[in-house]
Amino acid sequence: DVKVTQSSRYLVKRTGEKVFLECVQDMDHENMFWYRQDPGLGLRLIYFSYDVKMKEKGDIPEGYSVSREKKERFSLILESASTNQTSMYLCASFNRDRVPYGYTFGSGTRLTVV
Amino acid sequence: DQQVKQNSPSLSVQEGRISILNCDYTNSMFDYFLWYKKYPAEGPTFLISISSIKDKNEDGRFTVFLNKSAKHLSLHIVPSQPGDSAVYFCAALAQGGSEKLVFGKGTKLTVNP
Numbered sequence: 001d002v003k004v005t006q007s008s009r010y011l012v013k014r015t016g017e018k019v020f021l022e023c024v025q026d027m028d029h030e031n032m033f034w035y036r037q038d039p040g041l042g043l044r045l046i047y048f049s050y051d052v053k054m055k056e057k058g059d060i061p062e063g064y065s066v067s068r069e070k071k072e073r074f075s076l077i078l079e080s081a082s083t084n085q086t087s088m089y090l091c092a093s094f095n096r097d098r099v100p101y102g103y104t105f106g107s108g109t110r111l112t113v114v
Numbered sequence: 115d116q117q118v119k120q121n122s123p124s125l126s127v128q129e130g131r132i133s134i135l136n137c138d139y140t141n142s143m144f145d146y147f148l149w150y151k152k153y154p155a156e157g158p159t160f161l162i163s164i165s166s167i168k169d170k171n172e173d174g175r176f177t178v179f180l181n182k183s184a185k186h187l188s189l190h191i192v193p194s195q196p197g198d199s200a201v202y203f204c205a206a207l208a209q210g211g212s213e214k215l216v217f218g219k220g221t222k223l224t225v226n227p
Contacts, residue, residue: 004157006157009155031213033214037152040123040219041219042203042217042218042219042220043158043203043217043220045214048214088155090157090158092157094213094215096213100148100160100163101146101163101207101209102146102148102160102163102205102207102215103150103158103160103205103215104160105150105157105158105159106157107156107157108155108156108157110155
């Protein structure tokens with residue numbers, strides 16, 4: 001089974017800090033995604049990547065950037081953390097090699113910005 | 115504009131009864147649909163999927179129905195169990211496109227003992 005690992009389950013950061021969220025997948029998937037989940041708003045796409053060094057903005061990219069230097073690793077960066085970035089962050093990779101197609105998600109990182 | 119809509123934010127059912135979660139979509143290019151289940155403080159996990167060439171897919175207690183003409187799908191859970199209490203997300207994909215899943219906002223299911 002595909003495994004998607006997010007480096008931290010819980011993080012507390014101060015306003016203005018630069019924050020790195022790491023995600024690693026072990027199945028050589030090309031497509032990786034970063035979402036945030038907030039109550040009543042569902043899953044909102046921040047950024048995604050089709051391949052190494054390729055990235056595209058999702059629906060809510062403001063205040064975020066990403067890095068994909070290796071195929072298995074996709075990092076989300078909060079350039080200057082703010083309290084409205086307190087959220088659950090979810091990384092996913094896309095399986096298109098076998099049915100069922102779709103995402104495998106990591107366990108999530110609950111980020112609190114104080 | 116929301117392409118995938120789950121109009122019920124929450125649903126409460128009794129243990130042993132049927133749970134029906136609904137999802138509507140607007141984009142006729144969607145041809146593959148998935149349901150994910152999410153517990154608090156965990157990532158979503160895949161539950162069941164259906165291709166647009168089918169109108170029903172069953173896996174144990176879970177059945178997904180697709181009505182293409184109405185652009186509507188539903189997830190049936192029979193019988194419901196307390197452990198099914200979670201948030202359920204409907205998602206849609208246009209295969210051959212960007213491989214970006216489009217998610218609904220989720221329905222929180224509570225199964226009461």
